[in-house]
Amino acid sequence: MEKFTHIISTAVPLPMEDVDTDQIIPARFLKATTREGFGDNLFRDWRYHPDGSPKADFVLNNPTYSGKILVAGKNFGCGSSREHAAWSLTDYGFKVVVSSFFADIFRGNALNNGLLPVQVSPAFLHEMFTAIENDPQTKFIVSLEHQTIAIAGTEREEQFDIDPFRKVCMLNGYDDIDYLLSLKDEIEEFERVREGEKKEVLI
Amino acid sequence: MAKTLFDKIWDAHIVKPVEGGQDVLYIDRHFIHEVTSPQAFDGLRQRNIPVFRTKNTVATADHNVPTINQHLPIADPLSRFQVEKLTENCEEFGVDLYGLGHRWQGIVHVIGPELGITQPGMTIVCGDSHTSTHGAFGTIAFGIGTSQVEQVLASQCLLLKRPKRMRITVDGELAEGVVSKDIILYIISKLSAAGGTGYFVEYAGSAIRSLSMEARMTICNMSIEMGARGGLIAPDETTFEYVRGREFAPQGAAFEAAVAKWRELYSDPEAVFDKEYHYRAEDIAPMITYGTNPGMGVPVNEAIPTAPTPGDSLASFEKSLGYMGFAAGENLLGKPIHHVFIGSCTNSRIEDLRLAAKFVQGKQKAPHVSAMIVPGSKQVEQQAKAEGLDKIFIAAGFEFREPGCSACLGMNEDKVPAGEYCVSTSNRNFEGRQGPGRGRFWRVR
Numbered sequence A: 001m002e003k004f005t006h007i008i009s010t011a012v013p014l015p016m017e018d019v020d021t022d023q024i025i026p027a028r029f030l031k032a033t034t035r036e037g038f039g040d041n042l043f044r045d046w047r048y049h050p051d052g053s054p055k056a057d058f059v060l061n062n063p064t065y066s067g068k069i070l071v072a073g074k075n076f077g078c079g080s081s082r083e084h085a086a087w088s089l090t091d092y093g094f095k096v097v098v099s100s101f102f103a104d105i106f107r108g109n110a111l112n113n114g115l116l117p118v119q120v121s122p123a124f125l126h127e128m129f130t131a132i133e134n135d136p137q138t139k140f141i142v143s144l145e146h147q148t149i150a151i152a153g154t155e156r157e158e159q160f161d162i163d164p165f166r167k168v169c170m171l172n173g174y175d176d177i178d179y180l181l182s183l184k185d186e187i188e189e190f191e192r193v194r195e196g197e198k199k200e201v202l203i
Numbered sequence B: 001m002a003k004t005l006f007d008k009i010w011d012a013h014i015v016k017p018v019e020g021g022q023d024v025l026y027i028d029r030h031f032i033h034e035v036t037s038p039q040a041f042d043g044l045r046q047r048n049i050p051v052f053r054t055k056n057t058v059a060t061a062d063h064n065v066p067t068i069n070q071h072l073p074i075a076d077p078l079s080r081f082q083v084e085k086l087t088e089n090c091e092e093f094g095v096d097l098y099g100l101g102h103r104w105q106g107i108v109h110v111i112g113p114e115l116g117i118t119q120p121g122m123t124i125v126c127g128d129s130h131t132s133t134h135g136a137f138g139t140i141a142f143g144i145g146t147s148q149v150e151q152v153l154a155s156q157c158l159l160l161k162r163p164k165r166m167r168i169t170v171d172g173e174l175a176e177g178v179v180s181k182d183i184i185l186y187i188i189s190k191l192s193a194a195g196g197t198g199y200f201v202e203y204a205g206s207a208i209r210s211l212s213m214e215a216r217m218t219i220c221n222m223s224i225e226m227g228a229r230g231g232l233i234a235p236d237e238t239t240f241e242y243v244r245g246r247e248f249a250p251q252g253a254a255f256e257a258a259v260a261k262w263r264e265l266y267s268d269p270e271a272v273f274d275k276e277y278h279y280r281a282e283d284i285a286p287m288i289t290y291g292t293n294p295g296m297g298v299p300v301n302e303a304i305p306t307a308p309t310p311g312d313s314l315a316s317f318e319k320s321l322g323y324m325g326f327a328a329g330e331n332l333l334g335k336p337i338h339h340v341f342i343g344s345c346t347n348s349r350i351e352d353l354r355l356a357a358k359f360v361q362g363k364q365k366a367p368h369v370s371a372m373i374v375p376g377s378k379q380v381e382q383q384a385k386a387e388g389l390d391k392i393f394i395a396a397g398f399e400f401r402e403p404g405c406s407a408c409l410g411m412n413e414d415k416v417p418a419g420e421y422c423v424s425t426s427n428r429n430f431e432g433r434q435g436p437g438r439g440r441f442w443r444v445r
């Protein structure tokens, strides 16, 4: 996983609520057996007509908007647990998703793939949408170290929460598996103790 | 100290608490399938490590399989490749696979309980959000992403933050014709599609107790549709009798010993939940959804609301009705439909098929409607045939298919064409979920 410290970028607005993972990456694109190439089909059915031509009114097809930050309405990433949703966002080039609320599984999947979910207050989200609407070139500054997101050129800044362990992982580019593998002895000890206590019926 | 059922199970599985409030949690059972596992196996290969506990892992092919002619090679090359990849991976890593052609093949959340692999008190995960189904047995069961599939394969553990606990109590007696699908659609319509986010839900109350195991599974299955991580129900005699004698259940004296332990799995009377809701079974009517999130449900004979319900904005309410082609205030009864889909891990068990057969027996579908029954597993398919249900469906003009996820997510050929309506027993009414058409769900248990 790549290290993440901070980002300064313009943002792509997607002011829709309840964006579910079926929209982020429709099921028919889940037939791949590798992690690459999902970006082409990100938001596929919102982005392209059935004949493959781009839908002019969808934000990813609008050259006015670009950047490594996606700003979306509340309850982003609900629905299916498919990690392909996180892969398609990172493969497309997003490093940060901002919303006022994230679905649990999506949040975890994003963090495991170096995509930072930044949860802001509904008011700040609204300010971000307004700022982008007024000037699509508005830059945002996301610092993982300080856990802040700011609208460049203004005083507006907000703190965001992140689990301390996840933060360290992202700053250093580790994923959970490195950590879990280091615990092998303790896991085996847990299994032994549980067996010894005849707790096997709980297994 | 008084504990909730959830906490009793969670605490028994902590290998080690980690700074910052997370726990390393031991996972008892891991189900895998073709769609969310190939990248995880690749990860193991790259790190050159084995599957840590092969006996805790079970695989099946379900998401991406055809539901006709399963004995023939899969026609779609990408699907075939993915299913073959699963077989290769299971062979290479020594994981048991009940794939196509096996008498135990089926939707992962149908076969786990049916084979007795799912047992009270366990922690269970799978790379599919409806893993919450297994909670009906008093387990902590939830969906995970592929990175986590890799973690469980590598270490039999996950690093997790304990969710908050919610209890939803439904007391009273259900009215005639109201089934468990109606209970959960009613609850989600009250709490909204995000109302359970951050929580693990325990379902309690006399109405829940009165349900069969299959009906309980339908409720726990849809916990995720209100955003909850999962849902569980304390095991009782109904649970023990269901598990008794199944293939992978403990047998004889070991079973009795297990039951004695399982009886301790309940929330202590003084246990405190972070949130509680109470509903009356008598208030619940047969439900249907009209929109594109599972919170958009109404009693079948009531009109679509004229304003968004709590949890939905006006914009998403309008967008949703636009997609479905419905008007606010309109009644759904009498609307023409094009497709019927009875299947998915929500409603493809034998009780569901029996109920559906009761409705269609001696009747004929309209000529313009296509109707499909997709049993949840080979065993369900065989049982339905033994009871002659397949004949009833076929006589009514339905197709009786072979097991798989099918039109629930439309990865195979079973899709709803653009602009057409489908009444469906599956769990998600998202835009495009069942193909480009307008899927939405019906009740049928």
Ligand code: SF4
Pocket (backbone or CB within 6 Å): B062, B063, B107, B108, B109, B128, B129, B130, B344, B345, B346, B404, B405, B408, B409, B426, B427
């Ligand atoms: S039937 Fe649908 S929800 Fe259930 S496991 Fe298959 S795809 Fe997932």
